[in-house]
Amino acid sequence: MAVNNVPAELAPVVVRRESASxxxxxxxxxxxxxxxxxxxxxxxxxxATVSAFRPSVTSARLAGPGDPYVTTRVESKRAGExxxxxxxxxxxxxxxxTLQTADAALKLVEEKLTRMDELADxxxxxxxxxxxxxxxxxxxxxxxxxxxxIAGAAELSGAAVLDGANSFVATSIGSNIQTGDGIQALTFxxxxxxxxxxxxxxxxxxxxxxxxxxxxxxxxxxxSATSEVGTAAPATGETSDIVIGEFGLSVQLNDQFSTxxxxxxNNRFQVSGSASSLDLNVRxxxxxxxxxxxxxxxxxxxxxxxxxxxxxxxxxxxxxxxxRAVVNVxxxxxxxxxxxxxxxxxxxxxxxxxxxxETGITNLQSANATLADLASVADxxxxxxxxxxxxxxxxxxxxxxxxxxxxxxxxxxxxxxGLNGLKPVASMVPSGTSDDAGVESGTSAPSxxxxxxxxxxxxxxxxx
Numbered sequence: 001m002a003v004n005n006v007p008a009e010l011a012p013v014v015v016r017r018e019s020a021s022x023x024x025x026x027x028x029x030x031x032x033x034x035x036x037x038x039x040x041x042x043x044x045x046x047x048a049t050v051s052a053f054r055p056s057v058t059s060a061r062l063a064g065p066g067d068p069y070v071t072t073r074v075e076s077k078r079a080g081e082x083x084x085x086x087x088x089x090x091x092x093x094x095x096x097x098t099l100q101t102a103d104a105a106l107k108l109v110e111e112k113l114t115r116m117d118e119l120a121d122x123x124x125x126x127x128x129x130x131x132x133x134x135x136x137x138x139x140x141x142x143x144x145x146x147x148x149x150i151a152g153a154a155e156l157s158g159a160a161v162l163d164g165a166n167s168f169v170a171t172s173i174g175s176n177i178q179t180g181d182g183i184q185a186l187t188f189x190x191x192x193x194x195x196x197x198x199x200x201x202x203x204x205x206x207x208x209x210x211x212x213x214x215x216x217x218x219x220x221x222x223x224s225a226t227s228e229v230g231t232a233a234p235a236t237g238e239t240s241d242i243v244i245g246e247f248g249l250s251v252q253l254n255d256q257f258s259t260x261x262x263x264x265x266n267n268r269f270q271v272s273g274s275a276s277s278l279d280l281n282v283r284x285x286x287x288x289x290x291x292x293x294x295x296x297x298x299x300x301x302x303x304x305x306x307x308x309x310x311x312x313x314x315x316x317x318x319x320x321x322x323x324r325a326v327v328n329v330x331x332x333x334x335x336x337x338x339x340x341x342x343x344x345x346x347x348x349x350x351x352x353x354x355x356x357x358e359t360g361i362t363n364l365q366s367a368n369a370t371l372a373d374l375a376s377v378a379d380x381x382x383x384x385x386x387x388x389x390x391x392x393x394x395x396x397x398x399x400x401x402x403x404x405x406x407x408x409x410x411x412x413x414x415x416x417x418g419l420n421g422l423k424p425v426a427s428m429v430p431s432g433t434s435d436d437a438g439v440e441s442g443t444s445a446p447s448x449x450x451x452x453x454x455x456x457x458x459x460x461x462x463x464x
Contacts, residue, residue: 085361092354095280095297099347102161102278102299105154106340109162109302112143112150113336117329119143123322130317137316140325144304144312148245151302152191161278162302163190168197168248168273174266177205182257184239186269192248193275194305194312195221201271205251207231207263214251216244219268227251233259246312277301280346295353297346300339307332 119140123133154161168188177183186205188197197203201220208215212230217223225246234240234255242251278299305312308331316322 085357089354089357089361092350092357096347096350096354098156098159098161098280099297099299099343099350101154101156103340103343103347105150105162106302106336106343108150109147109307110333110336110340112147113307113329113333116140116143117326117333120316120322120325120329123316124319124326126319128319133317133319133322140314140316147307148191148303152189154302160190161299164193164275164277164299164301166190166192166248166273166275168192168199168271168275170203170269171272172268172270174268176263176266177269179254180256181261181263182233182253182255184252184254187250187252188273189248189250191245191303193301194303195309196223196225196247196305197249197271197275199272199274202268203247203249203271204268205263206267207261209260209262212259214242214244216247216249218247231257231259233257275301295349297342297350299343299346302336302339304332307335 119136122128123136123140128136151162152160154163166188170186170188173186175181177186196218198220201218204217204219206215206217207213212232214227214231216225223246225244227242227244229242231242231253232240234253234257236255238255240253242253243249244251280297280299281294300306308328311325311328311332314321314325314328316325
């Protein structure tokens with residue numbers, strides 16, 4: 001059969017383009033068409049989602065395990081502990097100062113007792129006259145009063161140091177010692193206590209218009225004392241105080257008081273309250289439990305009645321009285337020595353505690369500084385790690401972008417006609433030719449000319 005008057009055996013091979021849906025593939029092209037993309041290649045929508053992650057990777061801090069929050073809590077807790085210890089340190093300083101003030105005052109009291117002991121020894125000599133003993137006794141009495149004055153005057157920031165504390169008040173006051181009779185108030189100061197004043201005692205307060213003096217008598221113990229100076233009526237609208245030192249009692253008068261009227265009846269009142277030593281507590285730790293992390297130091301009252309109760313009534317006007325006074329002065333000296341020992345121990349304990357507090361504060365501050373340094377280092381490490389991860393993530397995203405671009409190119413090429421495989425038209429290939437045999441035998445298909453759609457030139461005269 002001839003085509004266009006060309007013998008069939010000499011007819012050119014004509015190749016047709018076929019649609020993608022009907023064309024079969026050459027073996028070589030089939031492999032490239034059935035092979036899927038690598039698993040790391042994502043779809044276009046997924047790539048877009050991953051690309052949207054790019055700003056957060058390159059600009060946002062990678063989340064850590066919560067270390068900054070833990071660090072902040074630890075620093076806050078330690079800061080609170082430091083504040084507690086600093087306050088305890090200030091308290092320890094105040095207590096130490098108080099104890100040193102007490103010790104200085106006790107040293108003065110010791111000096112007075114030493115001199116009283118010397119006077120009592122001198123007065124006990126049998127060859128002294130009564131006049132000589134009277135002179136010695138006057139100094140003895142003055143020194144005894146000075147001891148109480150020192151105890152009352154030893155104060156720090158307005159607080160009594162060697163006078164302890166008391167809560168004595170006057171109750172059940174008789175009708176002739178009330179406001180209408182010119183007596184505005186009855187108050188006890190830090191000197192109250194010992195055998196002159198105690199809880200439950202009954203005291204009678206009288207006034208003599210002849211001597212202008214008030215007298216207080218403890219009806220329970222029988223002890224009595226007289227006001228220090230004569231009394232004068234206050235001016236209109238004013239008040240004045242009369243003091244009975246041994247009782248620690250102040251009588252406040254108003255302008256209705258009359259110095260010409262005696263007070264001898266309905267003049268009793270009751271005493272309620274107590275006297276105690278000065279208790280000083282120093283916190284040495286951060287515990288809030290009662291009596292925990294504390295040092296307790298007590299400073300006893302340093303009045304004569306506390307040091308030696310009989311000594312407050314002694315005199316050395318006779319040899320026998322002087323002998324008794326010697327014994328009582330020695331007793332007071334022993335009591336005072338114990339007080340000084342207790343105060344000295346307190347100073348040592350509080351000083352040690354203060355040093356420990358200072359060390360604790362320094363250690364906590366150092367620990368906080370170290371923690372802050374470690375947090376800074378950890379933050380720097382985390383920042384470096386963030387940069388490394390961000391760089392790796394950015395590189396990965398760039399790879400995703402490249403693969404997505406390649407995929408798009410492959411898809412575009414796959415949509416072009418005739419580039420996924422070519423097939424010769426079997427009916428147009430002469431039978432029995434070497435080409436046909438090659439195809440049937442499974443040999444490689446002949447290579448195609450780029451101009452596959454153009455007919456070949458007719459044979460020459462010689463070839464015919």
